Structures are given as structure tokens and as C-alpha cells.
Amino acid sequence: MPYRASFYTLGCRLNQAETAIISKTFEEKGYQIVDFGNETDLCVINTCSVTEHSEAKCRNIIRSVLRKSPRAFIAVTGCYAQIGVDSLKKIKGIDLIAGTEYKMKLARYVQEPLKLPTPVILHSRRISRDNFTLEATGNHDEVTRANLKIQDGCDFFCTFCIIPFTRGRERSRKLGDLLQEATELARQGHKEIVLTGVNIGRYSDEGKTLLDVIKALEEIEEIQRIRITSIEPTTVQEEVIDHMASSQKLCPYFHIPVQSGDDKILRAMNRRYTVRDYVQFIERIVQKVPDVGLGTDVIVGFPGEGEAEFENTRRLLEELPLSYAHVFSYSKRPMTKASKMKETVHPEIIKERSQILRELSAKKRQQFYSRYLGRTVRVLFETRNEEGIFTGLTCNYMRVGTITGLDLSRQIRDVKITEILGDMALGILV
Ligand code: SF4
Numbered sequence: 001m002p003y004r005a006s007f008y009t010l011g012c013r014l015n016q017a018e019t020a021i022i023s024k025t026f027e028e029k030g031y032q033i034v035d036f037g038n039e040t041d042l043c044v045i046n047t048c049s050v051t052e053h054s055e056a057k058c059r060n061i062i063r064s065v066l067r068k069s070p071r072a073f074i075a076v077t078g079c080y081a082q083i084g085v086d087s088l089k090k091i092k093g094i095d096l097i098a099g100t101e102y103k104m105k106l107a108r109y110v111q112e113p114l115k116l117p118t119p120v121i122l123h124s125r126r127i128s129r130d131n132f133t134l135e136a137t138g139n140h141d142e143v144t145r146a147n148l149k150i151q152d153g154c155d156f157f158c159t160f161c162i163i164p165f166t167r168g169r170e171r172s173r174k175l176g177d178l179l180q181e182a183t184e185l186a187r188q189g190h191k192e193i194v195l196t197g198v199n200i201g202r203y204s205d206e207g208k209t210l211l212d213v214i215k216a217l218e219e220i221e222e223i224q225r226i227r228i229t230s231i232e233p234t235t236v237q238e239e240v241i242d243h244m245a246s247s248q249k250l251c252p253y254f255h256i257p258v259q260s261g262d263d264k265i266l267r268a269m270n271r272r273y274t275v276r277d278y279v280q281f282i283e284r285i286v287q288k289v290p291d292v293g294l295g296t297d298v299i300v301g302f303p304g305e306g307e308a309e310f311e312n313t314r315r316l317l318e319e320l321p322l323s324y325a326h327v328f329s330y331s332k333r334p335m336t337k338a339s340k341m342k343e344t345v346h347p348e349i350i351k352e353r354s355q356i357l358r359e360l361s362a363k364k365r366q367q368f369y370s371r372y373l374g375r376t377v378r379v380l381f382e383t384r385n386e387e388g389i390f391t392g393l394t395c396n397y398m399r400v401g402t403i404t405g406l407d408l409s410r411q412i413r414d415v416k417i418t419e420i421l422g423d424m425a426l427g428i429l430v
Pocket residue numbers: 154155156157158161162163164198199232
């Protein structure tokens with residue numbers, strides 16, 4: 001009987017892309033991959049450390065796995081395994097703690113998934129700065145879309161962010177290596193490739209840039225869509241915007257974190273742009289790329305955010321042609337510069353302000369979706385949601401559903417939008 005392995009991922013899209021690859025490396029070693037929660041011989045937990053709350057969540061998951069599967073070999077990796085070794089060591093029953101430098105090679109270090117008397121710790125404070133290759137093609141849960149890791153780490157050191165310490169400095173995946181994985185993903189039937197990394201606009205491999213990555217991926221026939229996800233405003237090459245305007249495959253969509261609409265706060269965050277820069281940048285994109293979908297991240301309650309600063313952020317979000325905003329309530333992240341800042345905002349105020357921006361985001365989404373009422377859009381269908389509606393995404397990241405008995409999975413179909421239903425546009429197949 002082969003050993004069984006299960007996986008649990010906390011945190012960001014990049015963690016998901018990495019777990020997909022780690023899972024494949026275990027499968028290639030002969031393990032049978034089982035769904036998380038089923039009986040298993042090995043469980044890998046890929047952790048997140050973005051806030052103290054995320055770390056607490058990691059500890060809860062680890063403890064619940066230990067309770068349910070006391071005989072399983074427990075391997076903990078990811079950002080928390082890089083900066084939280086001391087607190088992880090206190091959880092009895094973990095067998096392996098593997099920091100960032102060892103994460104992607106985890107399968108090499110587990111000979112037999114047999115419990116150990118004390119955890120083995122693979123950890124290095126120094127994280128390589130070299131460009132890298134990965135060992136396998138990811139096992140992806142989603143059938144239509146696949147996350148493709150192209151970059152890791154960050155050199156920007158925003159004062160609220162722990163990533164440069166957990167993932168290290170920026171480095172890129174070798175172009176040939178990522179193309180190999182993309183080709184295999186396309187062969188498996190993934191129609192959309194989502195470019196994933198910490199700071200993907202800084203991609204650089206032997207003189208090749210993000211635009212070169214996009215153009216090379218476009219050559220892979222079976223890939224229908226290439227999507228850029230989160231990208232830092234100062235790193236988007238003008239050529240990428242121009243290319244987006246005419247490309248058949250690069251989705252007209254950007255998610256560009258603004259974080260605050262106030263220059264004083266942006267400076268305190270060590271962001272590299274002013275509000276004016278950001279506005280001009282968004283205006284340029286909107287002028288050049290028809291029907292572009294634009295999302296952002298915003299942090300509410302950063303130290304020093306008074307009523308005036310918050311109002312600047314609220315007004316900016318209201319005025320910009322965004323289709324949504326992900327709203328994050330600031331909480332102190334130890335080991336960051338911001339955690340030492342004095343002018344903190346009361347948690348109740350943060351809660352109220354976050355609620356205001358979440359409502360605004362919902363309104364922006366409604367406005368964006370409403371523009372498409374009566375129009376026909378192309379949808380790459382994924383799966384049926386819990387309410388039984390088949391849903392998928394447009395290129396510009398609009399969630400569209402249709403009520404049908406057909407299995408539309410992986411199909412690209414034209415849909416005429418008839419109404420807006422909560423977070424989704426509803427339509428009929430054309
Ligand atoms: S650019 Fe993003 S990943 Fe880099 S330090 Fe700033 S917030 Fe963190």
C-alpha cells in the first residue's frame with residue numbers, strides 16, 4: 001500500500017501555487033494524495049505569517065490535525081516556519097519544520113513518514129537570492145485555472161509587511177523552467193494561467209522581463225488566457241499596458257494595491273508613489289485598455305490614520321474607476337517597522353472604517369457589473385457554486401453565473417448578462 005499524503009494551505013495565492021508543486025513531488029515519490037481531512041500518513045501544512053491572527057490560525061490547524069491524525073507525520077513549512085520556529089517547537093507532535101529555503105524540496109527530506117521523538121528543524125536565516133527552478137508541475141484543485149509561480153521575495157520593505165523577512169529578497173524563476181510547467185499545465189487542460197509571485201513586476205531572468213514571460217506563454221497554443229494578479233504600481237512596465245490593449249490572451253485586468261489614499265500614510269508605509277502618481281497610472285490604463293477590470297488592496301487603520309487621512313482614502317476609492325477593493329484592517333505585525341509606530345488607531349474605529357470601505361467596494365462592484373447589463377461577455381466556466389449556479393470568470397474578472405443543466409466546466413461560452421445577483425452577474429447562454 002502506498003503511503004498517503006494530504007496538504008493544507010493557508011494564506012496567499014503563491015502559497016497555493018507552492019503547495020500544488022510540493023504535492024506533486026510527493027506523488028512522484030509514490031505517495032497517494034488524499035483530500036485534507038481524510039486519514040493520512042503524512043500531512044504538510046503550508047503556513048502564513050502575514051498577521052498574528054494568521055499565525056494563530058496556523059497553530060489551530062496544526063493542533064486539529066494532530067488531534068484527528070495522531071499517527072500522521074506532520075510537516076510544517078511556509079512563512080511561519082521561517083519566522084516562528086520557537087513557537088512551533090512548543091507544539092508537541094510536529095515532526096518536521098522546514099523554513100523557506102527548504103520548502104520546495106520537502107519531499108527529499110521525508111524518507112518514511114514515521115513519527116519522530118522531536119521535530120527535525122530545517123532552517124536557514126539566509127535565503128538564497130539566486131534565480132531558481134522548481135522540481136515539478138503543480139497538482140491544481142481548480143480545473144480551469146492554474147497558478148504559475150514566476151517570482152519570489154521582495155526588496156521593497158513596506159513598513160507593515162513581513163514578507164521580505166519570511167520569503168527573502170526578490171528572485172525570479174528561470175524562464176525555460178516556468179515555460180515547461182506552463183506547457184504541462186496547458187496539456188492537462190488548464191485554460192487560464194495566473195502569474196503568481198510576491199512582486200511579479202520585478203521579474204528578471206537573463207534580461208527577460210514580465211513582458212517576455214507573457215509573450216512566451218502566449219506562444220503555447222492551448223493556453224487561452226494569461227492573467228496578471230497582484231502587481232505593485234511602480235513596477236508595471238508601460239509596454240505591458242500597451243500589450244494588454246491588443247493581446248488576444250493577456251486578460252484586461254490588474255489588481256494594483258493602493259493601500260492608502262493619503263500621501264502622509266503612503267510615506268509612513270514606505271510605499272514608492274504618491275496618490276497623484278497612482279491616479280495618473282490608473283487613468284493611463286483605463287485610456288489604453290478598453291473594458292479593463294481594476295482591483296486594489298487597501299489597509300485601514302495604519303498608525304497615523306486620522307479622520308482626514310481616512311476620508312482621503314475613502315474619496316480616492318470612490319472616485320477611481322475600480323471594480324472592487326480588498327479591505328484589510330491593520331493589525332500590528334511584530335518584527336515590522338510599523339509595529340513600533342506610536343500613533344495607533346483604536347480597534348473599534350478600524351472596524352467602523354473597514355465596514356465603510358467594504359460597503360463602498362460592494363457598491364463599486366455593482367456599478368462595474370451593471371455596465372454589462374444587456375451586453376454579451378465571454379466566460380470561462382469553472383464549476384457549479386453551492387447554490388447550483390454554474391459560474392466562471394470573464395477576462396476582466398467579472399464573476400458570471402448561468403442556470404443550466406449542462407456541464408460547462410472548462411468551456412468558454414458567450415453569455416448575455418440579464419441581472420446582477422449579489423456578487424455575481426447572472427446571464428443566459430447565447
Ligand atoms: S511590495 Fe508587497 S511584498 Fe513587498 S514589502 Fe511591500 S507589501 Fe510586502
